[in-house]
Amino acid sequence: MKKLRVRNKKIDDDLLMKKRREELDKWPTGKEVDFDEAVAYQKSLPDSKIWWKVMTKLREEGRMSVFPRAGTPVLEKMIELCQGLRDSGVVLIPVTTDSYTRLCQYEKVEDILKECEKTGKPLLNGYPIINQGVKKTRKLVESIDAAFSPRGAGGEIAIASGMTTAEAGVGFLGFGSYVKNMTIQELVESSQNGMRVIGWYADRGVILCKDLHGWLPSAPFPLSINIVCMIIEAVTAAEQGQKALYPLVHCMGNMTQDLAWIKLAPRVIREYLDKFGYQDTMIIGTCPAQTPLFPVAMDMGGAFAYLCYASMVGALSKSNAVDLRSIDEGAGVPTKDTNTVSYRAAKWIFDVVREQQVEIDIKGIDTEEKVAETEVRAILDRILDLGDGDIVDGTVKAVESGVLDSPWSPNVNVKDQVLGVRDARGACRYLEFGNLPIPEEIKEFHRGKVAEREKLEGKKVDYHSTVKDLWSLSKGKIVGIPPYNQ
Amino acid sequence: MKKLRVRNKKIDDDLLMKKRREELDKWPTGKEVDFDEAVAYQKSLPDSKIWWKVMTKLREEGRMSVFPRAGTPVLEKMIELCQGLRDSGVVLIPVTTDSYTRLCQYEKVEDILKECEKTGKPLLNGYPIINQGVKKTRKLVESIDAAFSPRGAGGEIAIASGMTTAEAGVGFLGFGSYVKNMTIQELVESSQNGMRVIGWYADRGVILCKDLHGWLPSAPFPLSINIVCMIIEAVTAAEQGQKALYPLVHCMGNMTQDLAWIKLAPRVIREYLDKFGYQDTMIIGTCPAQTPLFPVAMDMGGAFAYLCYASMVGALSKSNAVDLRSIDEGAGVPTKDTNTVSYRAAKWIFDVVREQQVEIDIKGIDTEEKVAETEVRAILDRILDLGDGDIVDGTVKAVESGVLDSPWSPNVNVKDQVLGVRDARGACRYLEFGNLPIPEEIKEFHRGKVAEREKLEGKKVDYHSTVKDLWSLSKGKIVGIPPYNQ
Amino acid sequence: MKKAPTIITGTVGMDAHVIGTKIVSRTLKDAGFNVIALGMQVSPEEFISVAQETNADAILMTSLYGMAELDLKEFNEKRLEAGLGDMLLYIGGNLVIGRYDPKEVEPRFKQLGFDRVYPPETDIVTVIENDLRKDLKAKGKM
Amino acid sequence: MKKAPTIITGTVGMDAHVIGTKIVSRTLKDAGFNVIALGMQVSPEEFISVAQETNADAILMTSLYGMAELDLKEFNEKRLEAGLGDMLLYIGGNLVIGRYDPKEVEPRFKQLGFDRVYPPETDIVTVIENDLRKDLKAKGKM
Numbered sequence A, B: 001m002k003k004l005r006v007r008n009k010k011i012d013d014d015l016l017m018k019k020r021r022e023e024l025d026k027w028p029t030g031k032e033v034d035f036d037e038a039v040a041y042q043k044s045l046p047d048s049k050i051w052w053k054v055m056t057k058l059r060e061e062g063r064m065s066v067f068p069r070a071g072t073p074v075l076e077k078m079i080e081l082c083q084g085l086r087d088s089g090v091v092l093i094p095v096t097t098d099s100y101t102r103l104c105q106y107e108k109v110e111d112i113l114k115e116c117e118k119t120g121k122p123l124l125n126g127y128p129i130i131n132q133g134v135k136k137t138r139k140l141v142e143s144i145d146a147a148f149s150p151r152g153a154g155g156e157i158a159i160a161s162g163m164t165t166a167e168a169g170v171g172f173l174g175f176g177s178y179v180k181n182m183t184i185q186e187l188v189e190s191s192q193n194g195m196r197v198i199g200w201y202a203d204r205g206v207i208l209c210k211d212l213h214g215w216l217p218s219a220p221f222p223l224s225i226n227i228v229c230m231i232i233e234a235v236t237a238a239e240q241g242q243k244a245l246y247p248l249v250h251c252m253g254n255m256t257q258d259l260a261w262i263k264l265a266p267r268v269i270r271e272y273l274d275k276f277g278y279q280d281t282m283i284i285g286t287c288p289a290q291t292p293l294f295p296v297a298m299d300m301g302g303a304f305a306y307l308c309y310a311s312m313v314g315a316l317s318k319s320n321a322v323d324l325r326s327i328d329e330g331a332g333v334p335t336k337d338t339n340t341v342s343y344r345a346a347k348w349i350f351d352v353v354r355e356q357q358v359e360i361d362i363k364g365i366d367t368e369e370k371v372a373e374t375e376v377r378a379i380l381d382r383i384l385d386l387g388d389g390d391i392v393d394g395t396v397k398a399v400e401s402g403v404l405d406s407p408w409s410p411n412v413n414v415k416d417q418v419l420g421v422r423d424a425r426g427a428c429r430y431l432e433f434g435n436l437p438i439p440e441e442i443k444e445f446h447r448g449k450v451a452e453r454e455k456l457e458g459k460k461v462d463y464h465s466t467v468k469d470l471w472s473l474s475k476g477k478i479v480g481i482p483p484y485n486q
Numbered sequence C, D: 001m002k003k004a005p006t007i008i009t010g011t012v013g014m015d016a017h018v019i020g021t022k023i024v025s026r027t028l029k030d031a032g033f034n035v036i037a038l039g040m041q042v043s044p045e046e047f048i049s050v051a052q053e054t055n056a057d058a059i060l061m062t063s064l065y066g067m068a069e070l071d072l073k074e075f076n077e078k079r080l081e082a083g084l085g086d087m088l089l090y091i092g093g094n095l096v097i098g099r100y101d102p103k104e105v106e107p108r109f110k111q112l113g114f115d116r117v118y119p120p121e122t123d124i125v126t127v128i129e130n131d132l133r134k135d136l137k138a139k140g141k142m
């Protein structure tokens, strides 16, 4: 058997320190970061601000939290927004950064931020963490008794501010959904020859947690590709010293599949972490996520139902948290009030259903789990073949050849030769397999399921079905049976 | 074995016709009813207005409808309200009557109704079906493509208007929750020596459907008493000629129990119908109901979550309908808009989850089903003993002696010596057994579960726990574990 | 020590919602009051005649079904005629039909003679401790 | 028959929401247009230079991330300078941050030079059939 390994040129400590400063020097607030002081500050945080400990405590006590999305540019408004979340029972608070910050356009941000502060209007679609800097962001963190996670950007400004998650490893989210021209080779280089900052903190006893996102399936699409990418993210993050991880499991709205994937993901991730020798990296839970399109603003009832569905799946799968949007998701950035009412609904489900510790079984979960698992193993085997045992090399070749592929990517270096559709019961199936190395009998299984839908609807399933399926949950119609009385 | 039977002095046809007219003569609109014309009108109705057929169609197609509550005095507003319901996918429409109509105070109603029409204000808490009469109510029925059910009152005015449900049998809902001084003997007389109107219609090919309500458990309370009463209602209704029935199963918010009861109720009702010789009376489905207190008006998120929970239980149990309140339930009579948004949420769950035809199993359902079934059989056995095989005589003696009993009744002739509380997982248990003939080992089971809660909360469970439990769902806190971080 | 004040409870008119008044009654009893619990569907006349007979110090009335104003149209007149002007009058529950702002409804019920008017789901223990004892003391009834 | 009109598509500024513009592009192609799909994150300058190069008849721009107004501040000036005053300009998506009333936002984008401004989740097939063909014909481009 090939020796399994992760390509990684470990840079030496001097260079690491130099690179860290260089990164921080991109904007004046970088000066607010003193590395040793940051470690000391992190170590002074109470357990209730440490992400992996909060997750663990939730699981041990049989409870859940919403993991929302929240970001608004002005600090005082941001504190208000987050306090609103805390009041609705949220103990895991994200700091969603704005799009310009994510693209390092700090000068532009500075001007707009001033305008925001002057006019009181939220002209940025998130919290500009770099421009706000450590002192101000610590004020945010200290104001609210919860754990914080920077989303999309933040680096050591976030860490020094007392946020307790950080990104390491090969990140498919950015590559697959946010960038236009990056190659997979560039992604690997940038995340691998990188700074090992997470490991540096871990060596000093500061464990920064991370959610595994995988390659975002932007539409109803089987989750196997995403799970493969979560495994790659997990193994490469562990290699860089990340000690606490958990999968965000993208739920597509078919209850059987959603529950099957929530079972499967942590199990196979654990297995591969162990295989690669990262037994000491913890998987501290699971967090189902609401992925497909949200009902439009006018359909408040549908929006509530969708988030209650996701909360219910989280509660029944005994997850520690659910990545939930607000009822305003289809409309725009949520306000404090729409967040509050949305997460109050989720909390009702959590407190009522999760705490009952229901042990549920659904007919067909086994099949869905087996199908997804077979796909995951087939794709990963091929990747390790391509890399001759090296998961990173294999990943590069896999993306280049479409062995790893996902639909609707904005990235011109992605093959984009695959498509998913729903079947007669709303489960996600492959419509186009592209170059995915999926075993023939599994392909047949998908084709059979697609044929069932064709029979039910009396018409061919094609690209247009895929487009229509983007809205299946949003319109509250997941299954192809015709409307009542028609 | 004793011969099982239902006491019933069948009145002769002439007397029946006389009594029917007497009843109708209580208010001038009674003249609008011509019996033969009513039969002809009923027979001319399309399937989509015939309750039992709509229910059957829903089940056959694997779909669901909300079964809401709706009633407002002015006809035009009532049509608007019902059209709003239909637009949100409701095909089973109730006509909730106002409190004065239920108590036959038609003169009073007439004055207020005039006032309503003049001012446009809904001064009555429902639709005064008797005062509105046949012509107007037919307009309501004909305006909307759905089946209609009069709630609380209506008699032959409702039937002649084209509504397709009607009450027969010994009705515990009124006796247990609406009246103050009636004895069980009086209840039995009034419903038994009654008019056999339902049978009269059935003989002419008009099947009027009925939901079995049982004795309303006004608080978290095990469902066995309620199910016993549904069996009594079923058997006595069948005796009077009712051919289509279905149980409203009162869900208390513990998912395991709710699903167990939904399985149990139709099964034991069928069994006893057969035992008593009513094989030709159909059970056409199940309809879970939201029974405990609703979240207050300010907690819109909680209200949505509660109704999504109930919808979900309905969908997972493959029920044909769910008896749902609106998010305004805790506040007051709902408007068209709050109905619409509420039932839109339910419809999302129905269309997304029900149509997936999920086959669910939950650990513990068997135990809950067995416990409830054992209780039901023990109580029914005692009733049949007391009545020497006659279920009606037995029922009279059972209520008089507290062998049938329920908490919080307004009726002074009810023992009211029983109480329920939730256990450590939110399931409903007996706290006080009163005179219920529950087997000792089952009593021990309840006591053990209550003890678990006492251990968890570190304090005695008593009357105050029962009062607190009235609000457990409404406050979104069903299980006794202390709040997070305390 | 004075003897315990006498309090009448019940739902007015045709209101069948009995749970609230049952809890109110038991809580008052547990707090040491002399309670006359009339249960549900008590007519305004019955409240008045029982109050006269028992020389009651207060009525804690309940109405949930939204039609209290209709039920209480002539109540105040009659109770003043009956010489019960000094008796405390509280009412609680869902006082009108539909969603409402308690602040708007309060004056309407004060007009009908009530000393205090409570919004839905009022905690009765707090009312006893914060309002009832104070008001009874102010009237020299405790 | 005239040759098919040329339409440019893409998301403007830093907007990464590409699915909508991908669907718009394919639907236009299927409807017989000559489509130049620039994908996501197209700068205003790029839209203008590609329009000049290809002599485009219309741009169907997309923006979902709420910052379109910031991205388009100087766009209209520049395109008029570039002599593209006659080219049709449509924009669709989530045009500002937060929940909004499309009626209020429309005039702001018309000010920025757009001929038509669409609310979130607009059906593109309807737009092509009802608006685009009509507008192109009116300009003699079809």
Ligand code: B12
Binding pocket: B069, B096, B098, B099, B125, B126, B176, B177, B178, B216, B218, B291, B292, B293, B294, B295, B328, B329, B330, B331, B332, B333, B334, B408, B409, B410, B470, C014, C015, C016, C017, C018, C019, C020, C021, C023, C024, C060, C061, C062, C063, C064, C065, C066, C067, C090, C091, C092, C093, C094, C095, C096, C097, C098, C099, C118, C119, C120, C121, C122, C123, C124, C127
């Ligand atoms: C249970 C219930 C019933 C049961 C009642 C059983 C019984 N005999 O008690 C049944 C099924 C019979 C029933 C019938 C009807 N109901 Co009903 N019912 C309810 C429900 C679900 C709960 C009420 C309850 O028991 N609350 C619990 C008790 C403990 O609370 P409470 O009474 O408010 O009392 C507390 C406080 O208010 C306070 N308190 C009470 N009294 C007083 C007095 C004073 C002075 C003070 C200080 C405090 C105080 O102390 C208590 C403890 O904290 C509510 C909706 C909800 N809230 O979820 C509707 C509700 C009250 N019902 C309503 C209606 C309309 C009806 C019906 C007309 C039609 C129908 N929908 O079926 C009939 C009317 C029957 C009649 N003649 O009255 C409406 C009232 C609407 C309005 N006012 O606009 C409600 C709000 C539901 C709705 N949105 O439609 N109902």
Ligand code: B12
Binding pocket: A069, A096, A098, A099, A125, A126, A176, A177, A178, A216, A218, A291, A292, A293, A294, A295, A328, A329, A330, A331, A332, A333, A334, A408, A409, A410, A470, D014, D015, D016, D017, D018, D019, D020, D021, D023, D024, D060, D061, D062, D063, D064, D065, D066, D067, D090, D091, D092, D093, D094, D095, D096, D097, D098, D099, D118, D119, D120, D121, D122, D123, D124, D127
């Ligand atoms: C998928 C998604 C993402 C994916 C995008 C993947 C990708 N590369 O495409 C990812 C995860 C990357 C993402 C990122 C972000 N997103 Co986003 N995202 C969404 C989501 C869930 C769906 C968008 C979508 O694909 N819709 C489906 C397509 C087909 O619809 P469409 O684009 O509207 O196009 C249709 C019509 O509008 C029309 N149309 C499109 N263009 C045009 C043009 C013309 C002229 C015409 C006539 C018609 C037309 O045709 C299409 C077919 O009918 C929405 C929320 C929702 N709706 O549920 C949020 C949403 C758009 N995102 C939002 C935000 C804020 C962000 C982020 C800033 C932060 C974040 N929340 O993560 C980043 C920004 C990244 C960036 N630089 O742009 C906000 C925008 C808020 C606002 N405007 O106020 C939304 C509304 C969510 C929210 N409430 O917060 N997002």
